[in-house]
Amino acid sequence: MSRNIIEVNDLTKKYDELVAVDSISFDVKEGEIFSLVGPNGAGKTTTVEILECLRKPTSGNARVLGHDVKNEDEKIKKKIGVMPQDFNTFERLTAEENIKLMGDLYGSDNVKEIMRKVGVDKFKNKKFDDLSGGMKTKVGIGMTLISNADLLFLDEPTTGLDPHARRETWNLIKDLKKMGKTVFLTTHYMEEVEYLSDRAGILINGKIEVIDSIENLIEEHGGGIKVKVLEDGEAVDIINDRADEVLRGEDTWTGIFDNKKEARQALIKLFQLDAKVEVEEAGMDEVFLRLTGGKIDEGGELV
Amino acid sequence: MKRAFSLFLSLTKNWLRSKSGVFFSILFPIMLLLIFSTVFGGQEAAEYTLHVQNDDLVDGNETELSEEFIEALDSSESLNVKEVDNITEDRQDRSFGSYRALRIEEGFHEQAKNKSIELRMKVIQNTTQYMDEQGEEINLDDFTAESAEIVLMLSEDDQAGPMVKGTVYGVINSFNSRMLGLEEGDTTVDITEESHKERGLHPVDYYLPGFIAAFIMSNGIIGVTSNISEYKRNGVLKRLTATPLKKRDWILANVGQQTVLAFGLTAVMILVAVLIFDAQAYPGPYAIGLIFMGAVAFCSVGIVLGGLIKDVEAASGAGNAIAFPMMFLSGAFIPIETMPDYLQTVARFLPLYYFHQGLREIMILQNPSEALLAYLIIGIFAMIFIVLAIKTTRWKDI
Numbered sequence: 001m002s003r004n005i006i007e008v009n010d011l012t013k014k015y016d017e018l019v020a021v022d023s024i025s026f027d028v029k030e031g032e033i034f035s036l037v038g039p040n041g042a043g044k045t046t047t048v049e050i051l052e053c054l055r056k057p058t059s060g061n062a063r064v065l066g067h068d069v070k071n072e073d074e075k076i077k078k079k080i081g082v083m084p085q086d087f088n089t090f091e092r093l094t095a096e097e098n099i100k101l102m103g104d105l106y107g108s109d110n111v112k113e114i115m116r117k118v119g120v121d122k123f124k125n126k127k128f129d130d131l132s133g134g135m136k137t138k139v140g141i142g143m144t145l146i147s148n149a150d151l152l153f154l155d156e157p158t159t160g161l162d163p164h165a166r167r168e169t170w171n172l173i174k175d176l177k178k179m180g181k182t183v184f185l186t187t188h189y190m191e192e193v194e195y196l197s198d199r200a201g202i203l204i205n206g207k208i209e210v211i212d213s214i215e216n217l218i219e220e221h222g223g224g225i226k227v228k229v230l231e232d233g234e235a236v237d238i239i240n241d242r243a244d245e246v247l248r249g250e251d252t253w254t255g256i257f258d259n260k261k262e263a264r265q266a267l268i269k270l271f272q273l274d275a276k277v278e279v280e281e282a283g284m285d286e287v288f289l290r291l292t293g294g295k296i297d298e299g300g301e302l303v
Numbered sequence: 304m305k306r307a308f309s310l311f312l313s314l315t316k317n318w319l320r321s322k323s324g325v326f327f328s329i330l331f332p333i334m335l336l337l338i339f340s341t342v343f344g345g346q347e348a349a350e351y352t353l354h355v356q357n358d359d360l361v362d363g364n365e366t367e368l369s370e371e372f373i374e375a376l377d378s379s380e381s382l383n384v385k386e387v388d389n390i391t392e393d394r395q396d397r398s399f400g401s402y403r404a405l406r407i408e409e410g411f412h413e414q415a416k417n418k419s420i421e422l423r424m425k426v427i428q429n430t431t432q433y434m435d436e437q438g439e440e441i442n443l444d445d446f447t448a449e450s451a452e453i454v455l456m457l458s459e460d461d462q463a464g465p466m467v468k469g470t471v472y473g474v475i476n477s478f479n480s481r482m483l484g485l486e487e488g489d490t491t492v493d494i495t496e497e498s499h500k501e502r503g504l505h506p507v508d509y510y511l512p513g514f515i516a517a518f519i520m521s522n523g524i525i526g527v528t529s530n531i532s533e534y535k536r537n538g539v540l541k542r543l544t545a546t547p548l549k550k551r552d553w554i555l556a557n558v559g560q561q562t563v564l565a566f567g568l569t570a571v572m573i574l575v576a577v578l579i580f581d582a583q584a585y586p587g588p589y590a591i592g593l594i595f596m597g598a599v600a601f602c603s604v605g606i607v608l609g610g611l612i613k614d615v616e617a618a619s620g621a622g623n624a625i626a627f628p629m630m631f632l633s634g635a636f637i638p639i640e641t642m643p644d645y646l647q648t649v650a651r652f653l654p655l656y657y658f659h660q661g662l663r664e665i666m667i668l669q670n671p672s673e674a675l676l677a678y679l680i681i682g683i684f685a686m687i688f689i690v691l692a693i694k695t696t697r698w699k700d701i
Binding site: 056 | 305306310313314316317320321341537538539541542543544545546547548549639699700
């Protein structure tokens with residue numbers, strides 16, 4: 001059993017009358033990728049910035065690597081790596097110079113190794129201002145990794161990136177886990193949560209709606225398995241008999257199975273008939289939709 | 304300290320690669336120094352155009368005395384006489400610029416001649432009266448005459464007006480003397496001109512310390528304020544606060560960068576002033592000490608403003624609003640003796656006044672003991688603002 005590397009209890013942050021984070025509690029285990037997911041204004045960044053000791057909580061408590069965020073800033077900051085939201089750095093310094101600066105601040109000198117690991121070595125002499133969004137994110141991750149910290153906070157690292165750069169960043173984050181790092185990720189991309197995370201918490205209006213492993217979230221809140229039959233006849237009877245709900249298309253019948261076992265048995269029968277079927281498993285989009293009644297658009301807004 | 308030094312290097316590199324930053328911090332002050340020292344340091348006196356309408360004509364020709372008077376005006380070093388037929392019409396043809404005019408009234412020759420006779424007689428009368436007092440008895444009949452007339456027309460907003468007026472009066476006095484039959488050198492009071500250029504000082508020697516002080520101040524108050532608010536806006540400061548970097552390292556790095564910039568600016572400006580204008584500046588340890596204190600003081604003001612003001616434009620505006628009036632009111636560019644009394648009082652409340660005065664005493668006049676007040680005031684100012692910088696710089700909830 002992995003130990004808790006972050007422990008949050010009843011944490012609240014208010015900005016005057018606005019409650020940005022409302023009595024949330026959760027923990028993050030060593031070695032996992034944990035995602036805090038939610039639309040803009042949900043309180044993700046406020047939460048992560050309290051854990052990074054950049055903001056003071058109004059009430060409640062949180063411990064990071066065993067240290068209290070309220071009064072052990074210095075100890076925590078030395079042991080964590082941070083990539084803030086809308087990451088930026090000295091624009092006229094090169095990629096290498098920026099990573100080296102961070103290395104100096106953390107007392108670390110493995111700049112070349114880090115640049116190679118995150119793929120910055122190919123453009124290390126380019127000024128930060130001249131880099132593409134994907135390259136800048138790589139520099140940001142490099143600047144986070146140079147801390148040699150075991151716990152990394154990545155606050156919306158792929159926001160604004162094109163699909164290719166986003167995929168590259170995901171692979172980098174996957175590699176961080178292989179290096180033994182614990183990653184605390186905030187994002188509003190459900191696909192990202194599903195692809196990267198071991199566990200996730202959904203944050204809406206400062207409150208955590210649900211928190212669990214991705215598998216359990218989909219299992220419990222994803223709305224089951226969709227089996228689409230593409231021909232008429234006996235196969236449709238099987239769907240009608242066994243599915244919890246059937247949606248009729250032009251030439252298709254989609255059976256929705258809340259129970260995985262029931263879906264499996266129906267599929268076996270359909271395969272025996274050699275019927276033409278398509279199976280669609282629910283994802284985090286479905287989970288979010290079912291829990292909140294909405295979707296998050298590309299810009300991070302709840303719609 | 305290692306963290307502060309590393310950040311100092313990064314801030315300096317980032318600044319050196321900014322073309323606009325280097326231009327406004329180093330090149331712009333040099334350009335101003337060159338302009339001021341050239342414009343106000345020229346050896347040749349300025350020459351002002353005076354338009355003259357001569358109405359004293361006989362058969363269409365200028366009378367002898369009016370012609371002589373115009374020649375006397377023209378021979379003055381600071382006047383360039385242009386004769387015109389009609390001042391009013393000539394003036395209408397010009398859309399802008401100061402128009403200085405002088406009209407010699409009709410009858411100038413006759414009146415001048417008659418007046419000179421009257422005055423000569425008065426001199427004689429005065430002489431006879433003097434003799435009478437001594438026991439001699441001499442009587443002369445009264446003789447009176449009108450003075451010859453000229454009209455000098457100057458605009459109230461013409462800054463060179465007083466200079467032109469003084470020159471014209473000088474020419475009139477000289478003309479009057481000649482009309483009384485006095486030759487050049489027939490004077491009761493002689494004046495001998497002596498230059499007190501024992502040190503061989505030039506105008507640039509006044510401007511140099513003023514410019515160094517003013518731009519160390521503006522680099523601190525305008526530059527640092529803008530940089531810090533920009534780092535806050537674009538997230539660079541937040542990135543740094545998430546590392547083990549401490550607030551004191553951040554302040555140290557900024558102060559260090561400004562100090563190096565101040566020394567660099569001083570060195571370049573002295574080099575330019577010495578090579579081009581033969582300036583007499585000798586920067587020694589006392590000057591280095593005062594420059595260091597000035598850099599710390601004004602950089603700290605920038606850190607305070609940048610820390611307190613959230614909006615980049617507002618921070619930049621606040622820096623400008625403080626720095627520019629201080630530059631001009633402190634006498635950094637213009638001696639405060641030329642200002643009204645109340646502005647001279649204002650100048651003495653400004654730290655920049657003591658900064659440039661102190662630098663002038665040390666670097667130019669080689670008189671460090673006269674700069675003790677400057678050391679004291681800039682030192683106290685630096686201490687107050689470094690404490691305020693520490694208090695107002697937020698390292699959390701930015």
